[in-house]
Amino acid sequence: MKDKLGLPRDRIDGARDLADKITRPILGFVEKHTTVTVERATLRLAGCDGADREGVPVPNLVVDQLEASGRLEEGALLWYANALIREGRDPGELDARIAAGLKIGDLPLGDREAIRRKGEALARAGLDRVAANRATREALLDRWKGRNNDPLLYLIVATGNIHEDVKQARAAAMRGADVIAVIRTTAQSLLDYVPYGATTEGFGGTYATQENFRIMRAALDEVSEKEGRYIRLTNYASGLCMPEIAAMGALERLDMMLNDSMYGILFRDINPYRTFVDQNFSRMINAAAGIIINTGEDNYLTTSDAVEKAYTVLASQFLNERLALAAGLKPWQIGLGHAFEMDPTLKNGFLLEFAQAQMAREIFPEHPLKYMPPTKFMSGDIFKGLAMDTLFNFVSKATGQGIHLLGMLTEAIHTPFMMDRHIAVDNAKYVMDNIASFADEIEFNKEGLIVKRAHEVLERTLAFLEEVEAKGLFDSIAEGLFADVKRPRDGGKGFGGIVEKSGEYWNPVEESLKATLGLRVGDGRRNGAEGGR
Amino acid sequence: MATIVRPYGDTLDDGKVQLSFSLPVAEGPKAREAARLIVESWGFRDCEVVHSAPMSEDFTFFVAYAKAQGGIDFELVVADDAREGESMSMDEVDAFIRERIGRKVVVVGACTGFDAHTVGIDAIMNMKGYNHHYGLERYAMIEAHNLGAQVTNERLVEYSAKVKADAILVSQVVTQKDVHIANMTQLVELLEARGERSRYVLVAGGPRLSNKLAIELGYDVGFGRGSYANEVATWVVNRIVDKAKAR
Ligand code: B12
Numbered sequence: 031m032k033d034k035l036g037l038p039r040d041r042i043d044g045a046r047d048l049a050d051k052i053t054r055p056i057l058g059f060v061e062k063h064t065t066v067t068v069e070r071a072t073l074r075l076a077g078c079d080g081a082d083r084e085g086v087p088v089p090n091l092v093v094d095q096l097e098a099s100g101r102l103e104e105g106a107l108l109w110y111a112n113a114l115i116r117e118g119r120d121p122g123e124l125d126a127r128i129a130a131g132l133k134i135g136d137l138p139l140g141d142r143e144a145i146r147r148k149g150e151a152l153a154r155a156g157l158d159r160v161a162a163n164r165a166t167r168e169a170l171l172d173r174w175k176g177r178n179n180d181p182l183l184y185l186i187v188a189t190g191n192i193h194e195d196v197k198q199a200r201a202a203a204m205r206g207a208d209v210i211a212v213i214r215t216t217a218q219s220l221l222d223y224v225p226y227g228a229t230t231e232g233f234g235g236t237y238a239t240q241e242n243f244r245i246m247r248a249a250l251d252e253v254s255e256k257e258g259r260y261i262r263l264t265n266y267a268s269g270l271c272m273p274e275i276a277a278m279g280a281l282e283r284l285d286m287m288l289n290d291s292m293y294g295i296l297f298r299d300i301n302p303y304r305t306f307v308d309q310n311f312s313r314m315i316n317a318a319a320g321i322i323i324n325t326g327e328d329n330y331l332t333t334s335d336a337v338e339k340a341y342t343v344l345a346s347q348f349l350n351e352r353l354a355l356a357a358g359l360k361p362w363q364i365g366l367g368h369a370f371e372m373d374p375t376l377k378n379g380f381l382l383e384f385a386q387a388q389m390a391r392e393i394f395p396e397h398p399l400k401y402m403p404p405t406k407f408m409s410g411d412i413f414k415g416l417a418m419d420t421l422f423n424f425v426s427k428a429t430g431q432g433i434h435l436l437g438m439l440t441e442a443i444h445t446p447f448m449m450d451r452h453i454a455v456d457n458a459k460y461v462m463d464n465i466a467s468f469a470d471e472i473e474f475n476k477e478g479l480i481v482k483r484a485h486e487v488l489e490r491t492l493a494f495l496e497e498v499e500a501k502g503l504f505d506s507i508a509e510g511l512f513a514d515v516k517r518p519r520d521g522g523k524g525f526g527g528i529v530e531k532s533g534e535y536w537n538p539v540e541e542s543l544k545a546t547l548g549l550r551v552g553d554g555r556r557n558g559a560e561g562g563r
Numbered sequence: 564m565a566t567i568v569r570p571y572g573d574t575l576d577d578g579k580v581q582l583s584f585s586l587p588v589a590e591g592p593k594a595r596e597a598a599r600l601i602v603e604s605w606g607f608r609d610c611e612v613v614h615s616a617p618m619s620e621d622f623t624f625f626v627a628y629a630k631a632q633g634g635i636d637f638e639l640v641v642a643d644d645a646r647e648g649e650s651m652s653m654d655e656v657d658a659f660i661r662e663r664i665g666r667k668v669v670v671v672g673a674c675t676g677f678d679a680h681t682v683g684i685d686a687i688m689n690m691k692g693y694n695h696h697y698g699l700e701r702y703a704m705i706e707a708h709n710l711g712a713q714v715t716n717e718r719l720v721e722y723s724a725k726v727k728a729d730a731i732l733v734s735q736v737v738t739q740k741d742v743h744i745a746n747m748t749q750l751v752e753l754l755e756a757r758g759e760r761s762r763y764v765l766v767a768g769g770p771r772l773s774n775k776l777a778i779e780l781g782y783d784v785g786f787g788r789g790s791y792a793n794e795v796a797t798w799v800v801n802r803i804v805d806k807a808k809a810r
Contacts, residue, residue, distance in 0.1 A: 190740065201619035216737055217677035217713070233677070234739045298679075333682060406682075410788070442770065445739060449585045452618045 034474050035385075035392055035484045041492060042393055048495040049348040052503050057356055059303065060310045064535070066222070066527035068311045069093050069106040071273035072539045075156035075281070075315070076107055076149070077121035079240070081226035082129040089274070090223045091128050095135045103532040107539065109134050111149040116140060121152070146538075153538040156281070157318065157546070163283035164320040170260045177259040178208045181401070181426055181434035183458055184264070188213035188445040190232035192242045196249045201448055203253040203261045205455045209286060209433065211264035212246060213445070214238050219269025219298050220523060224278065234445060238265050238275055243282035262286055264324070267312045268294055270524050272305075276312035280319035286365070286433075287316055290326035291353045292346065296513045297329055301522035302504060306353075313357030314543045323359060324433065325350040328369030328402035330513050336371040337379075340386055341490040342512060343368050347394065348495065349503075358547030361396035365433050369402035370422040374414075378479060380421055385483035387429040388474075393488075401426050403437025412439040416457065423461040428468045434458065569634040578630040580607065585624045590617035598625040606632050645774045645784045650797040653697055660704035663804050669706045670699055670799070671723045672732035673714035676746035680736035681712045683769060687732065687792050696791035705796065716750040723763065730764040730799045733782075738771045744780065751781035764802045766795065 070089035080088045096102045096109060113134035114124055128134060139145070185207040187198040192212075199210045215232030218225075228245060229237040236242060243265065250261045262285035267276040272294070279287055291309045294300035316323050327343045327350070334342065347366045354364045368390055372379035390399055404418045419437035426434045436454040438446045446454075474480045498506040510516040544550070572579025582602060588594045595612050602610040607629035614626035651659060660668055672688045674680055686693030688709040690700045699707040708726060710719065712734075723731050733750065735743035747767060754760040760781075767777040768786040777785025784798055 201622055204619045216679070216742070220713075233742045234737050447585075448618055448622055449583065449624045452585075452616070452624050456616075 032470075033392055034472075035388060035481055036476065037389065037392055037484060037488055041488055045344075045348050045488070045492055045495055046352070048492070048499050049352040052495065052499050053349060053352045053356065056306050056353070056503060057310070060307050062531055063303070063307050064102070064105070064529050064531055064537070065273075065304055065307050065524070066093050066097060066102070066529070067271050067308055068273050069096075069102060069529075070271070071277040071311060071315065072105070072107055072537055073110055074274055074277045075160070075539050076110065076152035077156060078110060078125055079121070080125040080129055085226060087223050087226050088125045088128050092134060095133050097527075097529070099135050101135050102529045104534045105531075105536045107149050107152070108139075108145060108536050109137075111145045111152060112139050113137055114152075115144055115148055146536075149536070149538045150542075153542045156539065157542050160280040160315075160319050163280065164318075167260075167283060167285060167320060170254065174254070174258055174260050177257075179206065179459075179462070181431045181462075182208040182262070182398075183455060184209040184211060184400075184433055184435045185451055185454070186211045186213050186435075186446060188235045190215060190234075190236055191230040192228055192236055192245055193230065195236055196246060198448060198451075199246065200249060200253050202451050202455070203250065203257065205452055206459060207261065207436075207451075207455065208259070209262040209264055210246070210250060211286075211288075212236050212238070212242070214266050219266070219294065219300075222270045222524065222527065224271050224274050238278075240278040240282060243278055243284060247282050247284070264288070267316065267323075268326075269298060270294075270300060270304075270308075270527075272308040273312040273315060276315040276319075276321075279321060280315050284319075284321060286322045286324055287312075288326065289313060289316060289323040290329075290367075291350050292507070292512065293326040293329060295507060295517050295522065296515050297326075299517065299522045301525035301528070302507055302517060302519050304522075304524040304528050307528065309353065310357050311540070313354055313359055314540070314547060314549070317358035317360070317363065318543055318546050320363070322363050322365050322398060322433075323354060324365040324400040325354075325367045327367040328371070331369050331371035332406050333513055333515075336369075336373070337376070337382060340382075340487045341494050343386070344389070344393070344487060344491040345494050345498070346512070347390065348491070351394065351397070358543075358549050361394075362398065364394075365398045365400040366390065366394055367400045367402060370404050370418075370425065370437075371402075371406050374404075374407050374418055380425070381479050382483055383421075383425050384429065385480040386487065387425050387431060388480065389484040389487060391429050391431070398432030400433040400435065401431040402435050403441075405437075405441050408437075408439075408441035410442055412443075415439040415441060416453070419454065420457055420461060423458045424465065427462040427465050428472070430469055565636045566638055567634040568637045570631050576634075578608075578632065578634075580629055580631050582627045582629065583625065584627075585618060585622055587622055589621050590615055590623040594623045595625075598623075598627060602627050602629050608632060643773060643775045645786050645798055646790070646794045650791075650794040653702055653793055653796070656793060656796045656800060657702055657704040659800055664704075664800065664807075667704055667706045668730070668800060668803065669708075669726055669728045670730045670732060671708045671710065671719065671726060671728040672699075672734070673710035673719050674712035674734040674736065675714050675716055675719060675750065676735075676742065677713060678735060678737045678743075678746075679712045680734070683736055684709065684712070684732065684734035687734075687768065687790065687795055692792055694791070696793055698792045699796060702792075702796065716746070716753050719750065720753050720757065720759070724757075724759065728763060729803055730766060732766045732768065732795070735767065735769040735772060738769075743769070743772070744776075747777075747780050747782070764799050764806070766799065768795070 073089040185202040187195045213235035215235040228241045254261045264286040267287040267289040294305045295302045408415045416439045438450045504519040508518045569578045599610045610629035612627045674684045689698040692698040765782045767782045770788040772785045774785040
């Protein structure tokens with residue numbers, strides 16, 4: 031898209047430099063540590079699955095035992111591969127025995143070379159499946175090229191019951207949705223395990239499980255075939271099991287993942303160290319799987335004012351971008367988030383929204399920006415709500431956003447009914463068809479409100495990033511600089527699950543991921559440093 | 564004298580109502596007729612299905628207009644709102660506490676269970692308040708403790724006992740599948756089991772809550788959408804004084 035705001039290049043570069051400096055110490059820490067869920071994700075990619083009678087997943091059984099005996103610092107796959115060799119079984123059989131009580135950390139370690147070969151073969155098999163899924167997606171996208179909407183229309187289903195979700199998703203796709211997101215049930219983000227199997231009970235959403243992923247992907251493949259349009263599936267690689275969900279998504283060909291580098295810290299009170307390690311590993315998986323991540327900047331505006339705190343959104347976009355590139359994601363995979371959350375009583379609020387969206391587009395030209403609809407100021411007045419969504423649809427198309435989460439007229443009332451989605455798609459299609467070429471037709475008054483506002487927000491963002499750089503990211507988070515919440519570095523959930531890697535630490539999945547992504551071991555930082563333009 | 568009221572379109576008592584809904588049937592003449600009949604089966608007359616559209620192969624969306632038959636006697640209606648009558652301002656509440664209670668009032672608030680929505684309880688509790696109405700933390704004569712969101716009922720009860728709270732404020736925003744009902748009930752049961760229910764003024768709040776529901780579940784009062792701290796404070800301090808008198 032043409033540059034219309036005249037934003038100073040050197041200031042944008044300056045912001046990227048600051049983001050690099052701010053995240054450097056984080057990546058240093060990440061390199062030296064693993065977590066219980068990184069190990070479980072590794073096991074999952076190596077084929078470990080299933081659950082015991084109480085529903086405790088086998089990857090948890092393995093990791094809990096190794097953690098209790100202080101062996102996790104060497105990497106869980108070491109023990110899993112060893113057990114496979116000793117017991118001479120395939121993963122399925124071994125998993126069943128572990129579920130029945132076998133403690134693989136108690137088995138003596140055999141020949142290291144044989145273990146190494148076994149582990150590498152397991153890693154390869156898992157990552158081959160991930161690569162095959164990616165190839166399938168690419169082939170389907172190619173086959174139905176040009177059939178999706180631009181921006182992609184993104185709809186949420188959230189009944190709590192995967193089979194009911196399937197019906198809703200089918201209807202949404204047939205109405206014109208390009209992306210279906212299955213919202214997770216309330217509080218899944220705070221579970222330190224991923225439930226097993228198909229589920230029919232959830233509150234405000236549906237459990238993310240590998241089986242639920244599979245069921246929905248199969249249903250959407252069917253609809254895609256019927257509609258001649260690839261329907262993408264989205265879930266949440268977030269919370270205490272962020273990398274495991276990424277692994278499951280990669281194995282079941284999900285196409286997008288909500289995956290923010292700081293959301294868990296700020297909005298779920300998950301420990302900062304834990305989050306940074308987990309986000310890095312999950313993002314490597316997403317990168318290899320060809321998954322597009324969606325970051326969570328919209329959340330800043332649900333608790334803070336969109337005019338006053340616009341700079342926190344842009345600052346977070348720069349940080350998310352940097353950490354994503356460092357994990358091997360390419361700009362086309364980085365769906366940076368933002369949201370239409372101005373107070374509707376504000377005079378010229380629409381112009382401020384326009385400025386923010388256009389600015390994001392110009393600063394991140396290759397990124398499929400994920401634009402979120404009005405939520406906070408939606409009310410029981412559904413007619414007014416529909417009008418707000420209409421303006422949102424307008425801004426999104428006129429500024430060339432990539433992923434458009436459809437606003438619901440009943441946002442303030444309930445999770446969407448089928449007819450709410452129907453109305454939303456109709457509205458978006460009407461607006462977007464009618465202004466299809468609008469973006470090519472307009473330019474902005476150089477002295478005008480929109481241009482001024484964009485420059486102002488960029489400058490304020492730089493000042494903010496400078497402050498964060500001076501303080502350090504951990505202290506900035508602890509002092510409440512982001513989203514007005516204070517999170518001390520050693521507080522929050524999941525702190526206990528961080529493990530310092532020993533000199534012997536071995537993780538062939540990680541090595542293989544890094545090799546595929548062109549990331550050098552011990553230096554996640556430099557890679558992709560040229561990206562983002 | 565009875566004053567019967569009915570819906571108003573453009574003529575008094577025309578009973579005109581607009582409806583929209585969907586049916587799990589494929590779109591077509593039969594579906595439209597089904598929609599009309601179903602509306603009339605609800606007691607409406609002269610139903611016109613003005614719009615129908617397929618939402619998928621087997622679901623249809625309808626917009627309809629119809630005439631409602633029933634009316635109600637407006638005089639007999641009793642409002643169910645905790646905020647009836649004038650509320651005191653922040654300063655008036657503080658003055659009331661100084662005069663009538665003579666010590667600081669202790670209030671503990673939380674959004675409980677799995678519910679992670681903090682904005683509502685913050686609007687009532689935090690210094691800054693909401694829509695130019697300061698929150699309880701700002702009140703000179705109120706000691707306000709805001710525990711935030713995802714607080715278990717157990718923790719709320721223990722904390723309230725520890726700080727000797729006069730009032731407990733519970734926020735519930737997620738209501739899907741009636742989670743709030745189970746959760747709110749559990750709190751009351753917990754307090755009763757510990758013999759502590761009568762110690763507290765127990766207040767519930769949230770956008771989908773009514774005063775009536777809160778009272779049914781064993782709370783003293785419930786506040787819905789658009790509530791302000793001074794309204795809640797007015798209610799709470801009056802109740803504290805009434806409770807003391809009753810003793
Ligand atoms: C912001 C928001 C979020 C933010 C919350 C950030 C935060 N820190 O609070 C985030 C993004 C985290 C979020 C998450 C979710 N949300 Co939400 N969220 C909203 C949203 C957009 C606005 C809520 C809000 O802040 N309102 C502003 C405040 C000031 O209003 P209020 O809460 O009504 O409070 C007022 C009164 O009700 C009253 N009040 C409230 N509490 C109390 C307590 C007392 C004691 C008193 C006296 C008064 C009182 O006073 C307040 C001031 O007037 C609403 C939609 C909407 N527009 O309402 C959805 C909404 C509430 N969320 C919803 C859902 C389902 C969820 C999720 C479950 C989605 C998911 N599956 O992940 C998760 C919940 C996770 C969890 N564990 O709870 C649904 C709830 C549906 C339902 N009826 O059950 C809604 C309606 C959206 C929707 N249509 O789906 N959400």
